[in-house]
Amino acid sequence: xxxxxxxxxxxxIHIKAGxxxxxxxxxxxxxxxxxxxIEFEEVREYVPGDEVKSIDWKxxxxxxxxxxxxxxxxxxxxxxxxxxMSGSGxxxxxxxxxxxxxxxxxxxxAFNAIRNNDKVGAILFTEGVEKYIPPxxxxxxxxxxxxxxFSFRPSQSGTDLKIAVDYLGRVxxxxxxxxxxxxxxxQNRRPDAPFDLAxxxxxxxxxxxxxxxxxxxxxEFRLPExxxxxxxxxxxxxxxxxxxxxxxxxxxxxxLKRREYAGILGGLKRARIDAIPMETTSDAADVLTRYxxxxxxxxx
Numbered sequence: 001x002x003x004x005x006x007x008x009x010x011x012x013i014h015i016k017a018g019x020x021x022x023x024x025x026x027x028x029x030x031x032x033x034x035x036x037x038i039e040f041e042e043v044r045e046y047v048p049g050d051e052v053k054s055i056d057w058k059x060x061x062x063x064x065x066x067x068x069x070x071x072x073x074x075x076x077x078x079x080x081x082x083x084x085m086s087g088s089g090x091x092x093x094x095x096x097x098x099x100x101x102x103x104x105x106x107x108x109x110a111f112n113a114i115r116n117n118d119k120v121g122a123i124l125f126t127e128g129v130e131k132y133i134p135p136x137x138x139x140x141x142x143x144x145x146x147x148x149x150f151s152f153r154p155s156q157s158g159t160d161l162k163i164a165v166d167y168l169g170r171v172x173x174x175x176x177x178x179x180x181x182x183x184x185x186x187q188n189r190r191p192d193a194p195f196d197l198a199x200x201x202x203x204x205x206x207x208x209x210x211x212x213x214x215x216x217x218x219x220e221f222r223l224p225e226x227x228x229x230x231x232x233x234x235x236x237x238x239x240x241x242x243x244x245x246x247x248x249x250x251x252x253x254x255x256l257k258r259r260e261y262a263g264i265l266g267g268l269k270r271a272r273i274d275a276i277p278m279e280t281t282s283d284a285a286d287v288l289t290r291y292x293x294x295x296x297x298x299x300x
Contacts, residue, residue, distance in 0.1 A: 007150050013146060025120070028292035029112035033077065033177055033209075040115050042070050065229045077111040077177060078135045080208075081106045081122040082164050083149055084182030084215075085130060087157035087234035092118070092279045093219030101280045102181045102215050103149040108285055109179055110142045120145060129167045154250050158235045159186050165204045172208065175287035181213040201271055214261075217280045221257045222249045 043059055046066035052162045054068040089099030115121045121135030122145050226244040268275040276291050
């Protein structure tokens with residue numbers, strides 16, 4: 001059974017996301033994410049006016065008269081939502097936790113997809129794949145996806161992005177538009193270490209359209225000006241003591257966190273993966289709409 005608080009959040013995001021998709025984002029998604037190309041439909045006899053390049057020479061030779069191949073455009077596509085459910089998502093200094101912002105982003109994308117008659121699926125992951133929801137169409141299915149994103153309780157707290165992307169490659173053979181929604185904070189990685197995603201995501205990005213949504217909270221980049229703080233890593237459970245009253249400690253902390261964030265965005269850029277920065281204080285629909293517009297201009 002879902003708690004009243006969870007039900008309230010689900011209803012709120014269901015109504016909000018549906019309304020924004022029908023107004024602000026109308027047409028943006030469809031113009032950017034069309035079907036994956038063309039697919040073969042049939043072979044029929046040649047008629048005057050058909051292009052010579054469409055002639056199927058093997059069939060024509062076998063039948064003794066010209067035949068042409070016909071194709072149709074693939075309108076339907078599959079959108080996969082890869083949602084990070086690790087412990088670091090339970091942080092937030094505004095009205096929403098990072099995990100709630102990630103779920104809101106995924107909900108808006110899901111509504112856009114079904115409005116365009118696309119299928120939607122989801123992969124909820126931490127250190128491993130915790131739940132796979134196969135892609136389907138329809139509002140009832142989107143309601144199920146949203147419910148799972150808000151109510152699911154993962155069994156692990158760490159993050160392994162590669163496992164999630166590799167799993168996508170196994171369950172989706174045909175080209176898919178996939179949104180990897182995460183804060184990209186991987187345990188046991190130094191903030192100043194290079195963020196090498198090109199190697200980790202190479203095979204998936206060659207087969208699928210992989211887009212990253214990098215979720216962050218403004219509070220992650222600063223320490224409160226107080227005394228000694230006991231800070232716990234939400235994914236590893238490690239405890240640290242930091243002196244929030246010391247200016248140099250606060251400055252060094254902010255420098256390291258900014259460098260880590262820049263490394264994430266830089267790593268995605270080197271991997272040639274679109275990155276959408278998403279703060280917990282941002283309007284998710286506005287940020288996604290801006291991205292759609294930029295992508296549409298780029299395609300032109």
